Amino acid sequence: MRTYCIIGDPVSHSLSPAMHNAAFKSLGLDYVYIAYRVAGSELEASIESLRSVKIAGFNVTLPHKTTVLQYLEEIDVPSGKAGAVNTVMSINGKFKGFNTDIQGFVQPLLNRGIDFNGLSVLLFGAGGSARAVVVSLSNVNGISKLVLANRTYRKSLELSKLAETNGLTSSVTKIEEAKAMAKSFDLVINATSVGLQSNDSILERDDIDGSSIVYDLVYRPVMTKLLENAREKGATAIYGYEMLLEQGAQAFEIWTGLKAPIPAMKKALFGVFQEPK
Numbered sequence: 001m002r003t004y005c006i007i008g009d010p011v012s013h014s015l016s017p018a019m020h021n022a023a024f025k026s027l028g029l030d031y032v033y034i035a036y037r038v039a040g041s042e043l044e045a046s047i048e049s050l051r052s053v054k055i056a057g058f059n060v061t062l063p064h065k066t067t068v069l070q071y072l073e074e075i076d077v078p079s080g081k082a083g084a085v086n087t088v089m090s091i092n093g094k095f096k097g098f099n100t101d102i103q104g105f106v107q108p109l110l111n112r113g114i115d116f117n118g119l120s121v122l123l124f125g126a127g128g129s130a131r132a133v134v135v136s137l138s139n140v141n142g143i144s145k146l147v148l149a150n151r152t153y154r155k156s157l158e159l160s161k162l163a164e165t166n167g168l169t170s171s172v173t174k175i176e177e178a179k180a181m182a183k184s185f186d187l188v189i190n191a192t193s194v195g196l197q198s199n200d201s202i203l204e205r206d207d208i209d210g211s212s213i214v215y216d217l218v219y220r221p222v223m224t225k226l227l228e229n230a231r232e233k234g235a236t237a238i239y240g241y242e243m244l245l246e247q248g249a250q251a252f253e254i255w256t257g258l259k260a261p262i263p264a265m266k267k268a269l270f271g272v273f274q275e276p277k
């Protein structure tokens, strides 16, 4: 019997328990995955509690993806590049951090055979997930232009430094300016929480070009207002659940050493919401 969990605040919207419990069940593993709401001020004490109950591993979601690093004994190379962790494994009681958002982000683009050569990218957001996106983009060759826009301008500058450290040149702009120029980008990514359990959108329909790819990391609702706007303009929509599935599959493989049963995990997600047509 092993126990896994997710820590975050809020955490009630997380689909990771449904996805991982379905994966364990489908392979006949006697493991369980639960969600714990952990406020920022309780992080250190909560990590020590997880240690004392001998947790086998856990996922980390907002707002802890960067602050958790100080409580881990080891991190892998990609997490070090991003300065953010979303998956932790207990190895003989020592906590090692991984960042499966990095591969999880790029996999849906690879699955569609998208050519990165000459691709211009506009990224909204500068939080934990945006850091993973930037590292992911630095791992693929050919990005011709990267523009970063975030509500808090200072954080976009920090993200731009992270891109540079990882060998990717970027420029920074204000959100309003980014909205006005969004149509000229091949790939537009929303890594803000705008649209999470709401009908808000970082871009209006007329801000979107029909030839763009619009990728929303937000996965609840599955059809965000942003993706609805993109589809109405004939743009290619990439859904947040696709990344959720890929990062979850990678976490499963780190924890168990087994190939993730993606169809069972996907089925569990679509038991919660409908797959978009």
Ligand SMILES: NC(=O)c1ccc[n+]([C@@H]2O[C@H](COP(=O)([O-])OP(=O)(O)OC[C@H]3O[C@@H](n4cnc5c(N)ncnc54)[C@H](OP(=O)(O)O)[C@@H]3O)[C@@H](O)[C@H]2O)c1
Residues within 6 Å of the ligand: 061, 062, 063, 065, 101, 104, 124, 125, 126, 127, 128, 129, 130, 150, 151, 152, 155, 191, 192, 193, 194, 196, 217, 218, 219, 240, 241, 242, 243, 244, 245, 247
């Ligand atoms: N699909 C997946 O697998 C996956 C993985 C990771 C995250 N996500 C989703 O991605 C989103 C961001 O997650 P995160 O971990 O990066 O969160 P985070 O670290 O808390 O960052 C939140 C980001 O959203 C921005 N933001 C929040 N409210 C805003 C508003 N009203 N207007 C403009 N910008 C706003 C913040 O800007 P400031 O810096 O100005 O506060 C910041 O850039 C969440 O919805 C999360 O569920 C999905």
